[in-house]
Amino acid sequence: MIPDFLILPAVILAFITATSLLVSWNWRLSIFSLAIQYVCVVVLVSSSWPLETAAVKLVAGWMACAVMALALRNQPDDLIVGGGRSISDIVFRLIAAVMAGLFAFTGGTRLVLWLPEISVEQAYGSMILIALGLLHLGLTNHPFRVVLGLLTLLSGFEILYAAVESSILIAGLLAIVTLGLAIICAYLLTAPTLEEAS
Amino acid sequence: MNSAFIWILFPGLIAIILLLLQNREYLVAILATVTALLLAGLAVWLPLQEQIVLWRWAIPFSDTFLIFGRRVVLSAADRPSLIIIYLTAALWFGAAPLARPNKLFVPLGLGVAAFLTAAIAIEPFLFAAVLIEVAVLASIPFLSPPGARAGRGVVRYLTFQTIGMPFILISGFMFTGFEVGPGNAEIVAIATALLVIGFALLLAVFPFHTWIPMLAEESHPYSTAFILLLLPVAVSIFGLGFLDRFVWLKDSPNTALLLQIVGVVMVLTAGIWAAVEKHLARIMGFAVILDVGFSLIAVGLAVGTDNEFFRVLFITGLLPRGLSLGVLALALSGLIGNVDKLNMENIRGIGKKYPFISTSILLALFCLAGVPLLAGFPLKLGVIEGLSEIAPQISIWIIIGSLGLFIAGIRTMIVIVSGEVESDNDTPEPLILKIFLAIGWVLLVLLGILPNFFIQMIINLPAAFTQIGPLS
Numbered sequence: 175m176i177p178d179f180l181i182l183p184a185v186i187l188a189f190i191t192a193t194s195l196l197v198s199w200n201w202r203l204s205i206f207s208l209a210i211q212y213v214c215v216v217v218l219v220s221s222s223w224p225l226e227t228a229a230v231k232l233v234a235g236w237m238a239c240a241v242m243a244l245a246l247r248n249q250p251d252d253l254i255v256g257g258g259r260s261i262s263d264i265v266f267r268l269i270a271a272v273m274a275g276l277f278a279f280t281g282g283t284r285l286v287l288w289l290p291e292i293s294v295e296q297a298y299g300s301m302i303l304i305a306l307g308l309l310h311l312g313l314t315n316h317p318f319r320v321v322l323g324l325l326t327l328l329s330g331f332e333i334l335y336a337a338v339e340s341s342i343l344i345a346g347l348l349a350i351v352t353l354g355l356a357i358i359c360a361y362l363l364t365a366p367t368l369e370e371a372s
Numbered sequence: 373m374n375s376a377f378i379w380i381l382f383p384g385l386i387a388i389i390l391l392l393l394q395n396r397e398y399l400v401a402i403l404a405t406v407t408a409l410l411l412a413g414l415a416v417w418l419p420l421q422e423q424i425v426l427w428r429w430a431i432p433f434s435d436t437f438l439i440f441g442r443r444v445v446l447s448a449a450d451r452p453s454l455i456i457i458y459l460t461a462a463l464w465f466g467a468a469p470l471a472r473p474n475k476l477f478v479p480l481g482l483g484v485a486a487f488l489t490a491a492i493a494i495e496p497f498l499f500a501a502v503l504i505e506v507a508v509l510a511s512i513p514f515l516s517p518p519g520a521r522a523g524r525g526v527v528r529y530l531t532f533q534t535i536g537m538p539f540i541l542i543s544g545f546m547f548t549g550f551e552v553g554p555g556n557a558e559i560v561a562i563a564t565a566l567l568v569i570g571f572a573l574l575l576a577v578f579p580f581h582t583w584i585p586m587l588a589e590e591s592h593p594y595s596t597a598f599i600l601l602l603l604p605v606a607v608s609i610f611g612l613g614f615l616d617r618f619v620w621l622k623d624s625p626n627t628a629l630l631l632q633i634v635g636v637v638m639v640l641t642a643g644i645w646a647a648v649e650k651h652l653a654r655i656m657g658f659a660v661i662l663d664v665g666f667s668l669i670a671v672g673l674a675v676g677t678d679n680e681f682f683r684v685l686f687i688t689g690l691l692p693r694g695l696s697l698g699v700l701a702l703a704l705s706g707l708i709g710n711v712d713k714l715n716m717e718n719i720r721g722i723g724k725k726y727p728f729i730s731t732s733i734l735l736a737l738f739c740l741a742g743v744p745l746l747a748g749f750p751l752k753l754g755v756i757e758g759l760s761e762i763a764p765q766i767s768i769w770i771i772i773g774s775l776g777l778f779i780a781g782i783r784t785m786i787v788i789v790s791g792e793v794e795s796d797n798d799t800p801e802p803l804i805l806k807i808f809l810a811i812g813w814v815l816l817v818l819l820g821i822l823p824n825f826f827i828q829m830i831i832n833l834p835a836a837f838t839q840i841g842p843l844s
Binding site: 288315323334348355 | 442527537546
């Protein structure tokens with residue numbers, strides 16, 4: 175069991191990592207943020223599940239990070255991010271992240287009323303990740319960034335769903351989806367060079 | 373022996389083996405076609421009893437497979453769905469060497485069929501959303517082949533299908549709280565809204581339809597058509613599970629109305645966009661949206677009027693859609709390599725050079741538009757008649773939608789028969805391709821002229837769909 179005093183810091187850290195994913199254009203920082211984000215997810219999920227079951231999310235998430243990192247390692251930078259970001263872009267993304275965070279704060283309170291099974295902290299954590307994941311998806315069409323957004327969104331959903339569904343099968347299936355997304359991201363990143371290699 | 377072994381694990385295993393043999397295209401296509409035909413045949417033939425007697429041996433047989441405390445059930449009611457999935461797969465894999473899609477198409481296509489079967493079989497049925505997502509992930513490599521950058525259509529397809537899954541899982545959980553009857557009105561409204569958004573994302577309902585034409589334009593038409601045919605079928609069967617499970621939802625007059633309105637919006641928007649579209653593969657995408665819209669209206673009518681006829685329309689509508697899409701996709705694949713792009717400018721005058729391909733494109737488009745004497749007509753007429761009886765004002769809109777696709781067909785015909793071919797490529801149409809396309813024409817016309825014969829054949833199959841019929 176994770177101590178209760180870690181839950182609120184996990185929510186705050188989830189917001190920081192999701193914002194970092196939104197703002198950062200360095201893939202190493204993005205992968206690191208995603209890996210930390212999965213730690214936050216496990217802390218929040220462990221309120222509903224035993225720690226050993228919740229650890230499935232961490233294992234799947236870190237494996238996903240490893241798969242994407244391996245694929246990104248040999249890619250030229252322009253294939254990954256398409257250049258750096260301007261100050262105005264970063265400021266815009268930060269403001270958007272703060273607004274999404276505020277939305278998550280108000281939405282989380284309502285969510286507890288609709289789904290009484292979840293705690294307020296879980297509601298905040300999941301809403302933050304869902305809101306920032308959706309925001310991320312709305313700001314990019316690059317495969318790597320899109321998969322980061324999808325993984326963030328799914329992490330938020332998994333916190334929510336863990337509170338209402340404790341099936342091992344669904345935990346396994348969601349882990350397969352997480353890994354599958356990472357593998358597809360790796361495939362989409364390396365696909366342009368695959369034909370030449372063969 | 374277990375039904376899950378036969379229809380899920382066995383094709384999954386074959387898919388892995390075929391993946392290893394992917395460079396031997398013909399062998400892979402033959403093996404996959406035989407496997408899919410065998411599985412469709414077993415779905416028809418395999419007796420439903422506790423043991424199967426093979427000569428002297430009696431092999432115990434069960435329709436239930438337990439996994440992590442949950443059940444995977446493929447009962448008699450699921451047999452029609454199995455026949456549809458594996459017969460479609462067999463048809464597509466059989467003609468794959470002619471269409472020459474990506475090498476990954478056949479092995480992963482068989483894998484997609486296995487995952488969609490698992491989605492139909494899993495209990496609780498809600499988990500199907502995750503298995504459909506896994507099928508979507510498996511389809512990405514053949515939609516975005518090696519050697520090319522991922523297009524926006526593929527990325528959007530992945531995004532919309534992935535976002536749809538959580539919406540459905542959460543709404544499904546909320547629905548289980550009021551399985552017997554609706555409780556708190558606010559929570560019911562939220563759960564219903566989440567469910568509608570989830571299915572709108574999966575079924576490409578306006579405004580979430582944009583990935584279909586984009587994907588059709590970027591990816592090989594043959595593999596795209598395979599996904600555009602099978603995915604809506606699996607999602608529809610999954611959606612019908614909701615109506616079957618939550619009786620109050622089925623009995624609510626708003627459900628029928630919502631299905632009909634969503635269907636009309638799909639038909640109308642797809643028809644209008646098709647009418648002004650210049651890319652043939654994108655027109656195919658809009659035609660699929662239009663046809664799925666008709667299916668939703670048929671389901672809405674079945675739910676709203678308690679009429680067996682519309683249930684039959686929904687099921688039988690899959691046959692002309694599959695045939696038309698197959699013919700259209702095969703014909704478009706035949707053009708790849710002979711024209712630069714599949715847009716109107718590049719296909720100008722191809723009617724003289726590729727008469728079989730050109731005729732097939734037109735026949736398939738007109739069939740999907742519901743032109744008389746072709747396969748799509750009797751079923752679309754039935755839906756239009758049914759809707760006009762309860763809402764004549766709305767039925768006008770679906771006629772306009774169909775007219776839009778018909779205009780797209782007329783525009784294509786004008787372009788195909790006028791002008792000269794600009795391409796220097798003098799490759800003639802292969803004989804086998806001509807034979808396949810000619811068989812398609814005959815079936816499209818026969819289905820249109822003798823609809824009752826085929827409808828009677830299909831009516832005997834669909835125990836799986838009884839939940840949307842008289843709603844007993």
